[in-house]
Amino acid sequence: MEKEPHTCERTGMSPYVSVVSQPSAVTRLDCERKNGHRGAVVWLTGLPGSGKSTIAQTTEKILYDLxxxxxxxxxxxxxxxxxxxxxxxxxxxxxNVRRVVETAKLFLDRGFIVIVALVSPVRQSREKIKQVISPDDFLEIYCNCPLEVCEQRDPKGHYARANLGQISNFTGVSSQYEEPLQPALLLNTNMQEAGESARQLIKLVSEKCAVSVVSR
Known part of the structure; x- marks a missing residue:
């Protein structure tokens, strides 16, 4: 049976309009050889306030300088x-997660190291992400921090508002967070500075995306 044409419900695209993937004249391997390293998706997950954004920014700057x-x-x-x-x-x-995944895939296809800082609280959802990206290209990084510490930090005031009932479906308060079972790296962000977490992450990424792996 012929595959049914792709339909986009959000945009109202006609079900009779076929969307066909267009190949690029420049392959991912071409980009990786020029970049001098493999691409990868580094997915930082954890409670709000666990340090994901700070670690992501620090890691990106050091990797860029390298x-x-x-x-x-x-x-x-x-x-x-x-x-x-x-x-x-x-x-x-x-x-929201689906769009981030598809955006990450576009950058990955150009050989980038894509650092994603997203709560992404559902374990099954993250497993699906790994399959969509490809297990060989996906690094799940768990920014582990006790809820009470995240609430004390509360840099954006979200926990305070969520506890007052002003924000619904807030992870850690009115919505559950499911910890990764086997992350590629566990960062205990309540016990170390962001710089130390970034150094551990950079070591992992450097090994994963080493120049010697580009010839695959």
């Missing part, structure tokens, strides 16, 4: 632009 092609997709920045039309219902959260 000559790596990097880009950071931060949850807040994504919400201000690409996903500004989404709320925090389960459906909208899933769509």
């Amino acid at each position: 000559g790596f092609q990097t880009v950071t997709l931060d949850g807040d920045n994504i919400r201000l632009g690409l996903c500004a039309d989404l709320g925090f219902s389960e459906v909208d959260r899933n769509e």
